[in-house]
Amino acid sequence: MSRAAPPAGVRRSWGTEEDGASILHVDMDAFFASVELVRRPDLRGRPVVVGGDGRSVVLAATYEARAYGVHSAMPMAQALRRCPHAVVLPPDHTAYRAASAAVMEILRDVTALVEQVSVDEAFLDVSGxxxxxxxxxxxxxxxxxRVRSRLSLPCSVGIGGTKFVAKLASGFAKPDGVLLVPRAATVEFLHSLPVGALWGVGDRTREALARWGITTVAELAATDVAVVQRAVGRASGAHLHDLAWGRDPRxxxxxxxxxxxxxxxxxxxxTADLRVLxxxxxxxxxxxxxxxxxxxxxxxxxxxxVRTEDFSTLSRSRTLPVSTDVGRELYLAARDLLAGTDLGGRRVRLVGVRAEGLAEAGARQLTLEEAVDDASDARRRAEQAMDEVRHRFGARAVRAATLTAAPPAVSTTAPGSGDLS
Incomplete structure (x- = not known):
């Protein structure tokens, strides 16, 4: 799920020897946008952007939109300046989750060794x-x-001897292609890349390495590991030096x-309006x-x-008496946390809720008080009924009555979502 296109000028063929290259990285192409095109085939060939309005960000863009410089995580306002004639579609995360589940089912028919790493990508070990x-x-x-014929969705596949190389290869295979990097060609392949291609090298790390004259993977590999560690830290330096030589045992x-x-x-x-928040x-x-x-x-x-108007980010958390999957209980805890947060008179730009400390629902232990709380059980049954309606008729088909009075969301990052490929 790379935000940027692979570096130009890198070779697209590295050989045909497949022994020792049994790791596949399957990455859906412009996943959210591709799912929308299945439902709106009339939009094929046009620049399509999935996202909200105003100050939201692009969640996905078709390759026609990318030709104008639009990419995932770009502010929507900037995207529309670059491509004013783009078709903007609101995200439907229910549809994306359903498509993701169907893709993963296809992959698990191929091998049991499937590691899903996001809604639109997974590693496969196909040695068996x-x-x-x-x-x-x-x-x-x-x-x-199979993904194309059953779901009408495109995907790209990278093949390598390690997870890291396979992931890099899938980026070069885009859109809708395959790239094999034979094990014997791994180091040559890596050393043809800029250092920013390495897993874990963001802007700060890339700038730190550049101050030591390291701008390519080849230069990183040729640099003494102690120097790399001085540039970016002991653990990160050792890890990046290993990756530069193709060492990735995961x-x-x-x-x-x-x-x-x-x-x-x-x-x-x-806004500073508590009702809106x-x-x-x-x-x-x-x-x-x-x-x-x-x-x-x-x-x-x-x-x-909570992110305030001056871009300060405040975080608060609360441990519940008992684990839950009931929205009302999550809301009440979040509301109490908000009430206890001192905003210092600042208006709020962003709010988020996160459920942590996850466990299997079957392992949930009831307290004596909850065991006799019919209201809690009734809320769960009501929310499960809403789940069924949404799964059949879409995310907007039904919601809690209180939500109908809430202002519409501008930009929402849904649980587990992401479409940066």
């Missing part, structure tokens, strides 16, 4: 599937054909435990609880995020 399905390039072609882990589920909203206008907290708590129930999880901790 080769006898049944053929070499990795044949498996990659099979994956792409296996594909089929089960990836989620640590939190959250959602946040940026307002079109900064609480209305958005209710909406966000509802979205989080829906995600918890969809994934069979409960949360023990609720966190509140």
């Amino acid at each position: 599937a080769r006898r049944r399905l053929g070499p990795p390039t044949a498996i990659a072609a099979l994956v792409r054909e 296996p594909v882990v089929p089960e990836r435990q989620e640590k939190s589920i959250g959602a946040e909203t940026t307002f079109e206008q900064d 609480e209305g958005h907290l209710l909406r966000l708590a509802d979205r989080c609880s829906t995600q918890l129930r969809d994934r069979g999880l409960v949360a023990r901790t609720v966190s509140l995020k």
Whole structure:
């Protein structure tokens, strides 16, 4: 899920030897936008942007929009200046989650060794599937054909000897392609890249390395590891030096435990109106609880995020007496946290709610008080009924009555969402 396009001028072919290259990275192309095009085929070939209005950010853009310099995480206002004729569609995270689940089901039909790392990407270890399905390039072609024929969605696949190399390769395979990096070509491939291509090198790390004259992976690899550690820190320096030489021993882990589920909203206008803030907290708590129930999880901790007009970010959290997946309970905790937050007279630009301390719903332990709390159980049943309606008719089909009075969200980052590829 790279925000930027791969560096220009890098070779697109590194050989055909597939022994030792059994890690696949499957990355959906412009995932949110592609899902929208399945529902709106009349928009194919046009610049389409998924996101909100005002001060929200781009969640996804078709490649026609990217030709104008539009990319994910770009402020929407800037995107529309670059491409004023773009078609802007509001996000439908229910549809994206359903499409994601269908993609992952296809991948798990290929191999049990699937590690989903976001809503639109996953690693596969196909070493055990080769006898049944053929070499990795044949498996990659099979994956792409099944995703295309069953879901009408494009994806790109990178193939390498390690997770890191496979992920890089999928970026170069975009859009809608496959790239194999043979194990013997790993170092040559890596050393052709700028240092910013390495996993974990953001703007700050890249600038820190540049101050030591390190701008390419080849230069990083040729630099003594102690020097790299002085530039970026002991742990990061050693890790980056290993990556520069293709050393990445991490296996594909089929089960990836989620640590939190959250959602946040940026307002079109900064506000100090407590009613407006609480209305958005209710909406966000509802979205989080829906995600918890969809994934069979409960949360023990609720966190509140508030960003004020001067871009200061305040965070507060509360541990609940018992884990929950009920939106009303998440909301009440978030509302109390907001009431206890000193804003110093500043208006609020963004609020977010996050459910943490996740566990399987089946492991949930009831307190004596909760065991006899019919109201809590009734709320859960009511919210589950709303889940069913939303799954059948879309995210906007039904919501709590209180939410109908809440101002509409401008920009919402849904739980587990992301479409930066």
